[in-house]
Amino acid sequence: MTTATAFPPPALVFEERLEPSTVADLDSPALVLFEEALESNLATLIRLAGSAARLRPHVKTHKMPNLVRRCEALGIHRHKVATIAEAEMVAQAGGRDVLIAYPLVGPKLDRLMKLRAAYPETTFRVTLDHLRGLTDLEETVARHGGPHASPVPVLIDLNVGMNRTGIMPDDRAIELALKVADSPYLSFDGLHAYDGHIRDENPGERLHSAEIMVHRPWSLLRNRLIERGVAVPRIVLGGTPAFPAHATLAADEPTAEFSPGTCLLHDAGYATAFPDLPFRIAAALLTRVISRPAPDLLCLDLGHKAVAADPKGPRVFFPDWPDAQGVVHSEEHLVIRSNLAADTPVGTAVLAIPYHICPTCALHRFAVVARQGKIVDRWEVTARDRVLTI
Template identity: 60%
Template sequence: MDSRYPLNDTSRLLSPSLLIFRTILERNLEAMIALAGGADRLRPHVKTHKMAEIVRLAERKGIHKHKCATIAEAEMVAQAGGTDVLLGYPIVGPNIDRLARLIRGFPETLFRVLVDHPDSARALSSGLEGLAKPLSVLIDLEVGMGRTGIEPGASAEELALLIEGLPNLVLDGLHAYDGHIQEADLDERKRAAAPGVEKTLRLQERLRQRGIAVPLLVLGGTPTFPVHAALDRPGVECSPGTCTLHDNGYATKFPDLPFVPAAVLLTRVVSHPRPGRLCLDLGHKAVAADPVGARLALLDIPEATLGGQSEEHLVVETPHADQFPPGTVVLAIPTHICPTCALHRRVYVIEEGELVDEWDVTARDRSIGF
């Protein structure tokens, strides 16, 4: 097996399953802190792992700010002791009431949300009537992703003025996610990210001149993490997610990033139907469906070519198939770890080759309590 992932005894490990190698995870967190220039400049996105134990581990290392995508993830962070949670997703419909109940349920936690439209701001303001204190909001800016956000021009200034005048809300920052930037070369990523950063900083300055303070700047994801970490400005927070556990997709595409995949899939050979062919119990119910045709990297089977994959089966072609009888354990690194985690209710935790714990993937569901 790969020397990075020692396993002394696999007899108790079900397959398919997801293993977290805790030492690698801790090193990734420490590398994140070092790259950011301090834990106070980090707001990692918990949607990658969705696990309370990883939030607690981050907190013990001094990371006290977190980002999430669902109310369930926000609740999970609060339950784990997180005191500063940014819900980086538009809150609309019944989720506004859920958010209000969540805020009341965890009064010691500072919750923040994103807003990118006047109607959303008004609905939030109305739905949060009766809270003990106003909700902190950040304006979500469109800097090229083409998904959510408002253009960082006059319309964003008007939205800021609106929020300033609404009850139950307080404006305290800007959010700019540039997940569309996927250039392999770091210098190219810097050039691609520069226009979005410049627009964000210009908007912050224009708002300051109008008497509106937005000191908090939450920027980027994992690919542009080194770009935003290099910004020497007060209030900048980097919000990478994937690199907490990392995956084969980013490890292959961005070799400059100082992270190692900490989450590994364990599968077994279930059939050797003919020469040169194996079948593993690693269907698409256990690994993320994207990208098509390259969902994982097998670690232990030489000259392997991935064949068909269905719900519970993965066909592998290799001239060495005879060396892998049914029952053989095989490890694989997922290409996209975030949705892979959501497919597993619990994970095995490995340290120095031994099974030391099991962690719940608490926020894989859309609702926990609220």
């Protein structure tokens, strides 16, 4: 950030606060979770989904075993991850069912087998989107377990317009699903469709996009597979922006599972882009003024190493400085311009709301947890690492 950049508009609602005595003892920069808001978000997730059993939240947002345990206690026993480390973290936390929704290639295939052996009480599911991936997975299962190996549950990853991973929901997807179903080392476990490209501002338009781009294609594909004698046990749908749409469209679909992630903690990006989402911001960063290089400038200890450097443009919103504009953002420093700078002494502590909470969490080894303004706990961000024990 090298030129003046406006932060998210002050219409963003954030009412959480820390008591002054708590702030005084808390070093900065620090990742802070607000327990009441987090509990509210979990309750809203379950309400929108219809039941805890229909949820498969993506842990890539928080990467914390304590939050996995919170989900399990509420009856959310299915989880979605992007890395082997996240999968292991969920298993260590007592998670019973993990979908690794990321292509496993190279050494990750052997790590999957070791993961299954180390945590036999947890079911690990994977996604596939091409025949080479199927062959490599089969060979890995055979090498590790021989003819008596327990089959790996596989979901076909569909490309519904994101154009990142996935196979088009056409004859090629049918062929891949049939090969999985015929494999002695794999079991066909359903379909997976991620739609991060659906970002219509209007909720009604978002609902229409989800229906056209996701629900119609997967429904047609499911019907074709059933006609070929292949049952489709589950369909795992979407991320946070389209979550309410999927919950509405698949309200009567017993095989549907919803996999939002960001909304567990929520952030300034989604709160401003999708104000209809009924979630509270449950995570913030405590930062301090370390210098005043000019009368209207404040330098904070909130560099790229404490808050995500994406997306391009605004990275944080300051509830106490709604007029703030970013001037320079580097490794350890964030310089902002504000009309309130002249009245803000060096050492002042302030809360900042990340624009993108998921990569921000990964920058912190732990988060402190606040309740009624006081720090009550400390949660390790365990899966920020790429490797735990496997």
